[in-house]
Amino acid sequence: MNSPVLSVRNISKRFGGIQAVDNVSFDVKKGEILGLIGPNGSGKSTLFNCILGQLQPDDGEVSINGRNVSGIRASDLNKLGVGRTFQQLSVFPKMSVIDNIILAGQEHKGTMLSRLFGPGDAGLTAEAEQMIEFFRLSHLRDELAGSLSYGQQKLVDAAMAFMAGPNLVLLDEPAGGVNLTMLANLKERLVTYNAEHGTTFVVIEHNMEFVMSLCTRIIVLAEGRIIAEGRPEEIQSNQMVIDAYLGG
Numbered sequence: 102m103n104s105p106v107l108s109v110r111n112i113s114k115r116f117g118g119i120q121a122v123d124n125v126s127f128d129v130k131k132g133e134i135l136g137l138i139g140p141n142g143s144g145k146s147t148l149f150n151c152i153l154g155q156l157q158p159d160d161g162e163v164s165i166n167g168r169n170v171s172g173i174r175a176s177d178l179n180k181l182g183v184g185r186t187f188q189q190l191s192v193f194p195k196m197s198v199i200d201n202i203i204l205a206g207q208e209h210k211g212t213m214l215s216r217l218f219g220p221g222d223a224g225l226t227a228e229a230e231q232m233i234e235f236f237r238l239s240h241l242r243d244e245l246a247g248s249l250s251y252g253q254q255k256l257v258d259a260a261m262a263f264m265a266g267p268n269l270v271l272l273d274e275p276a277g278g279v280n281l282t283m284l285a286n287l288k289e290r291l292v293t294y295n296a297e298h299g300t301t302f303v304v305i306e307h308n309m310e311f312v313m314s315l316c317t318r319i320i321v322l323a324e325g326r327i328i329a330e331g332r333p334e335e336i337q338s339n340q341m342v343i344d345a346y347l348g349g
């Protein structure tokens with residue numbers, strides 16, 4: 102089957118007088134790492150939230166693996182193997198790293214009340230242990246998530262998103278506030294996961310070095326519209342993109 106993992110068709114979203122996303126369409130194929138870049142306020146997060154069912158678009162349609170998911174609840178998207186990370190960290194600071202990751206697994210499996218009941222097991226410990234090892238967090242397994250450095254918490258956040266056993270992961274500014282050593286680690290882990298599992302990523306990012314070296318394709322948004330699309334090297338030499346974003 103050749104249908105794209107993610108298909109976005111004519112998505113528009115307005116907030117009062119602001120056209121945050123304006124008739125945006127694109128497809129993402131299995132195994133692609135797509136970067137979504139653009140100036141502050143260009144509509145990247147709004148587009149993510151429309152894709153993930155956290156905002157209802159005014160127009161347009163989103164399909165995942167050929168299935169129209171417009172109007173679907175965010176929690177049901179998890180069950181389709183869609184993971185996400187947020188611009189703001191979503192770890193529970195007073196819980197250990199392992200418990201945060203197990204809990205994320207419970208949520209992805211649709212245990213809606215898991216956050217109220219706290220971490221049980223639900224057969225997820227072994228999976229969580231593997232995820233901890235994969236993200237090289239074993240030495241921090243039992244530490245409270247809130248005691249970790251910001252970069253380490255971002256890795257925990259990523260591990261949580263990956264507990265969906267995802268086909269598709271949307272990462273919202275994974276590099277934001279992360280130091281250089283951690284960044285290299287994060288990028289290497291994402292590339293390895295992509296190569297080993299064929300997982301598709303869509304990444305919003307302002308760190309150009311990170312996004313250009315991580316992604317196989319880049320889409321540039323400005324004022325809610327796609328102004329360019331191409332390979333990283335094409336985007337970096339695109340005059341319209343330099344004028345609208347990279348040049349500043």
Ligand SMILES: Nc1ncnc2c1ncn2[C@@H]1O[C@H](COP(=O)(O)OP(=O)(O)OP(=O)(O)O)[C@@H](O)[C@H]1O
Binds near residue numbers: 119120139143144146
């Ligand atoms: N809930 C909201 N209510 C009103 N306006 C909003 C809302 N969310 C976003 N906007 C506006 O929509 C536009 C697009 O914002 P959005 O956050 O999607 O941009 P962005 O590209 O993700 O920005 P950044 O890079 O700063 O995160 C902005 O003008 C923003 O002020």
